[in-house]
Amino acid sequence: MKKLLFIDCCIRGEASRTRKLAEAFLSALPQEYDAEWLDLGTAEIRPLDRARYFAREKLLDEGKLADPLFGYAKQLAEADVVLVATPFWDMGIPAMLKTYLENVSIAGITFSCDEEGNFTGLCKAERMILLTTRGMEIPDGSEMEQATPYLKAICKFFGIGGFETVSAWGMDVVPPEEAEKRLLCATTSARELAQSL
Ligand SMILES: Cc1cc2nc3c(=O)[nH]c(=O)nc-3n(C[C@H](O)[C@H](O)[C@H](O)COP(=O)(O)O)c2cc1C
Structure with missing residues (x-):
């Protein structure tokens, strides 16, 4: 089986439009995929404040990569x-x-990172897929859209070669029927993308 890691940041849960894109995607996932759900809304993942930063540095200095603190990193890498x-x-x-x-x-x-300062990504995944919805009229590629460029850079850093975005925008500003139409269109794209895996 292949492993798909579903990083779910749909904070509004059932009310989330983005979650609808994810549900469409997952419903069309080929059978050889096993989806592992990581719900960021409930996961014990905390910001690196001073104490956490130094505790983590200590573990890294001691080479303790087997520590449970690094479980999420391993899950992503695999x-x-x-x-x-x-x-x-x-x-x-x-x-x-x-x-x-x-x-x-x-x-x-x-x-x-080697001694000459060369960075190499260690993640096994060949692609990351971003499903997202935007409230304002901010289309893909707009300079106002900083989620895709940032996640693309992270992928490059981690060695994840491919990146695709499926989005619907204008969700909070266009008439409800138009928002529904756009969401439906993105839902179809999400489903087709999953089928093509
Ligand atoms: C805290 C917060 C910040 C937001 N910031 C933006 C923004 O900067 N630009 C934008 O287009 N929409 C913004 N929105 C609107 C959401 O992107 C939009 O409602 C989206 O469809 C919500 O997705 P969801 O239904 O999956 O929760 C924001 C919404 C919230 C709650």
């Missing part, structure tokens, strides 16, 4: 496909997702 579903917040990603990424950015697990 996934064959990474699916991220997140609403668009403040021109980028919610802090919860950024916090997750800080927690999984671990030398020796998701990336490595």
Whole structure:
């Protein structure tokens, strides 16, 4: 079986439009995939405050990569496909997702650095797929859209070669029927993308 890691940042749960894209995607996932659900809304993932930062540095200095603190990094490194579903917040990603990424950015697990300062990604996944919805009229590729460029950079850093975004935008500003139409269109794209895996 191949492993798909579903990083779920759909904070509004059942009410989330982005979650609908994720549900469509997962419902069309080929049988050889096993989806592992990581719900960032309930996971014990905390920002690196001073105490956590130094505790983590100590473990890294001691080479203790088997510590449970690095479990999420290992889970990401071992996934064959990474699916991220997140609403668009403040021109980028919610802090919860950024916090997750800080927690999984671990030398020796998701990336490595040699003595000459060359970085190499260590993640096995060939692609990351971003499912997202935006409230304002901010289309893909807009300079106001900073979620995709940031996640693309993270993928490059972690060695994840491919990146695709499926989105619907204008959700909070266009008439409800139009928002529904756009969401439906993105839902179809999400389903087709899953089928093509
Ligand atoms: C805290 C917060 C910040 C947001 N920031 C933006 C933003 O910067 N740009 C934008 O287009 N929409 C923004 N929105 C609107 C959401 O992107 C939009 O409602 C989206 O469809 C929510 O996804 P969901 O239904 O999956 O929760 C924001 C919403 C919230 C709650």
